[in-house]
Amino acid sequence: MKKKVSRTILTLGMAASMALAGCSESKETTVQSSGEEGASSDEQVVLTFWDENAGPQRTPIYEELFKKFEEEHPNIDVEYVGLPKKSAKQKFDAAIAADDMPDVAGVQTSWLPEFQVREALLPLDSYFEGWNDKDNINKAAVNFNKQIVLDNKLYGIPYTQNLDILWYRADWFKEAGVEPPETWDEFFSAVEKMTDNANNRYGFSIRGGDGGSFQLQRMMYAYSGIDHYFDENGESTLDDPKHVEFSEKYLGLYNKFTPQSDITNGYKEMVAAFDTGVAAMIQHNIGSYGEHSKAMQPEQYAALPLPKTDDGKYIAEGGNTIGFSIFKTTEHPEEAWELVSFLSSQESQSFWNQSTGQIPTHAGVLEEQWVKDAQHIQTAFEVLEDANMSFYDPAFYLPDYRSILDNIVDPGTQEVLSGKTTVKEFLTKWADAMEESKQKYDKQFGK
Incomplete structure (x- = not known):
């Protein structure tokens, strides 16, 4: 039985035992963002990002994040592909079967074991361990993502939690x-x-x-x-x-x-x-x-x-987070990690989770005022901090x-x-x- 954890621990590593993210549906959307030409002499790189739960509420959030990312990384363009939740898994299945996968995507926790068995994902352990922000990401959620796959490697960086x-x-x-x-x-x-x-x-x-x-x-x-x-x-x-x-x-x-x-x-x-x-x-x-x-x-x-x-x-229910994954067919793993780490940062997580109303996995965001003022998030904390709370x-x-x-x-x-x-x-x-x-x-x- 997994018991609850205190608010002090929550701010450092909130238990990865929250429900699936909110679900919206829309038609598939593709948006080609183009970063401004910068002083960098690096070759221009295009990364394809698949959103597994696109819709009129969430697509604009990603568009804003990618705009900022491209301003900070002028040699990288991000092509956003928004998949309606109802058909997203089928789209991923077809892409894996055809060996024609995106560079980066939002991936539901429950998909990780299957995608790992199908050898679709790139292990992120070395990238994560070398990341300055790693200690701020919910440790329990990270460990859970490792525990549910056969080789115990990290294939998804959790960026949002739910209840x-x-x-x-x-x-x-x-x-x-x-x-x-x-x-x-x-x-x-x-x-x-x-x-x-x-x-x-x-x-x-x-x-x-x-x-x-x-x-x-x-x-x-x-x-x-x-x-x-x-x-x-x-x-x-x-x-x-x-x-x-x-x-x-x-x-x-x-x-x-x-x-x-x-x-x-x-x-x-x-x-x-x-x-x-x-x-x-x-x-x-x-x-x-x-x-x-x-x-x-x-x-x-x-x-x-x-x-x-x-x-x-x-x-x-335990382990219900959503994370960012890099697919093994990417030709630009370093740039793909730049995107994943950007989206997983405190600033990006704060913007994404405040816009959707969900709980961030970054300890720094948990201390922000909007989290403290959100009635629905405080209701979630009420449950998570209860002495008689446990997970399956x-x-x-x-x-x-x-x-x-x-x-x-x-x-x-x-x-x-x-x-x-x-x-x-x-x-x-x-x-x-x-x-x-x-x-x-x-x-x-x-x-």
Whole structure:
């Protein structure tokens, strides 16, 4: 069991146990930035950067960062390619298969083991060890990225962290005289109380479509208090009776206290339900702050921790950061590292994370005033510093971990919502897939 850490340690190496970054979707975008000609006699270098979660909120952030980078490095141009989250993994898979990869990219932690097995990434250990800023980067997050790959090398520099929470309409709750939920019973009760079908207002919105598997998994473990993904016999805990109990309650809210359209909700649709006044609550992470802050006034919404377990524990998913990686096919590894180190610096991390509302991995940024003033980030610290807080680590190291979520769990959730299968059958299928994957992995790699 991994216990919480103090704020003092957090500022030096915050535990790498936070949820996946906020998710937005858009069409693929390519922006060719061109640096001004400088006095350097070096040959002009063009680096291609792939953003795995592009959108109208985040693309401009990178454009601003690359503009500054090129001003400081006039011999390097950056070509930005923005990939919509829904299709990003498929784009990377195709690029790896064709041996035609970008120089640098944002890479989700859960992709690192598979990409390492496919020999797609450049080890960054020597670059990182020679970097003056290395001691300021979350040590636990860096170590986690090493631990989940077979050769224990560093393939991604984490630059942002997250935590799953509840977002709720504080103004609606106040008007209705309903207290924000602190327990799971209070959560389910509040969903019912805040539903007003006559006025097309619902207590909650479920992410029933693309990417919903991540949120369902995190809520199940937060409810059950289980802090291990497999037991000592290699059996998955996904279909534990407590997870069946939770999922029956949670998915049972659908089309009674949630919109009927939730069955196809991706991130964009779920957030829109909250931001446009259709849903009183959603479960996501602090990374959707950027969208909420543009749609509402500060007094209208707020963040809440996911409720504690019945015995008073907070449980969060471990290892969920996003990092920058260099792909092995780059012809300019030194310049690629210049870009990665620039994007991972205090100034860049501060700009990126403040704009998106997420938690930086750089210790210096954690001391900045905007972090101290952000209600949603302080809510995350409240959870992380709780004496009864611990983490569970998903099986990110399994090369097909992500494909199981995408191809079995997301469609399976929709089958439950549509009444085509039961929660127990769904969770058993999910658990069996993970167990089979683990058995193959253990056999192949001698674990």
